[in-house]
Amino acid sequence: MLTRRIIPCLDIKDGRTVKGINFVQLRDAGDPVELAAAYANQGADELVFLDISATAEKRKTLNNLVKKIAARINIPFTVGGGIRSINDVAPLLEAGADKVSVNTSVVEKPELINELAKEFGSQFVVLAIDARKMDNQWIVHTHGGQIPTEKKLFSWAKEAHNRGAGEILFTSMDHDGTKNGFAIDPLQKLNQLLPIPVIASGGAGHPVHFAEAFLSGRADAALAASVFHFGEIKIPELKLFLKSNQIPVRL
């Protein structure tokens, strides 16, 4: 049976992990490779690396980092941040990334999704959507959530699927950082609407929230950062909890 995936997300700046990270037994918690290896050993199903510093001159650092991660890690991983063209993506694939996530650049130029899917396959293209509820509408935001756009969550997700995106990573900005749980209603709707996998993101604070995302939200995967980084939720315990709630997971 296909299991539900648990995905830690690592924010990268200048080749180092950022946000407070409270991992014991790590020689260097700022080293994304060490941290990724620790998560893989704990039973993470996939990893996401978001380069928040990504600028043209720093892409080389990122490509080198991806190579180091791929050399060490034996589970799939996604790389995102600052991807603006096919030329940015090819080196990431060659370095060993399994998927790329795109956000701002494809809102500005939706055809890029078609180009990426045609060149690398849909399974390689994850569309990340940051959205917030405004006047009863889920409004898509770009540039790390700073800039509201004209796009609405559901129609944009549908369009992205039609253009060839293979997976949607949906972050509710309203829930992100609250630790009060994932945004269940829009997740449910996305999962009804789309025939491709949806990753829930934003709001994880307790194992119950993951169970809700899978059972009520019908998410295929759930992503979190700080609760894992600070050791508030440990992946093996989370998975045992999910299993005890009849959610199929990889133990």
Place this chain on the structure above:
Amino acid sequence: MNISIVKYNAGNTQSVAFALDRLGIRYLITDVPEEIQRADKVIFPGVGEASSTMKYLRDKKLDNVIVNLKQPVLGICLGMQLLCRHSDENNTTCLGVFDESVQKFTPTSQYKVPHTGWNSLTSVNGWVDPFLQNQLVYFVHSYYVPVNRFTTATTEYTVPFSAAMKKNNFYAVQFHPEKSAGTGEKILKIFLSSSV
């Protein structure tokens, strides 16, 4: 031992190479026919689209090289599908080692496509160790090979399909052993220690 990884216009060659590095196995990534023919074992990886990769293999005359190999060959993901006779992905004639036709998953409200994530191996027999029954491995694919007489492990997603196959010296897996943590490493080791 002398391992060649077939180099062509498909992704994940590097991931397979890294997996062999982690096992301490040396290899050559090559599209030179003689280097592929000379290897003790050949790995034929692949992530991508069937018709463009088949065209590339034909243009480079690697199609005949691959089907005529006598040493153990391991097709991974798209590599496994290309070893079949035909793929519904852009109506592509493939290499024809396995006389099977590759089909597309039909998404339903319960089943998303691509089939993405960790799923279990069932009905394991043949070259994939029966010890690995019910173990989880990582899949990401929209097309599948139906269960057939060459199937040595199945996985269920909308239907039971071929997770692994074997015919003579040709071994094939639909999942990604190079991304399937310890279970994947075990499967790579089984292939690397196999004889025809």
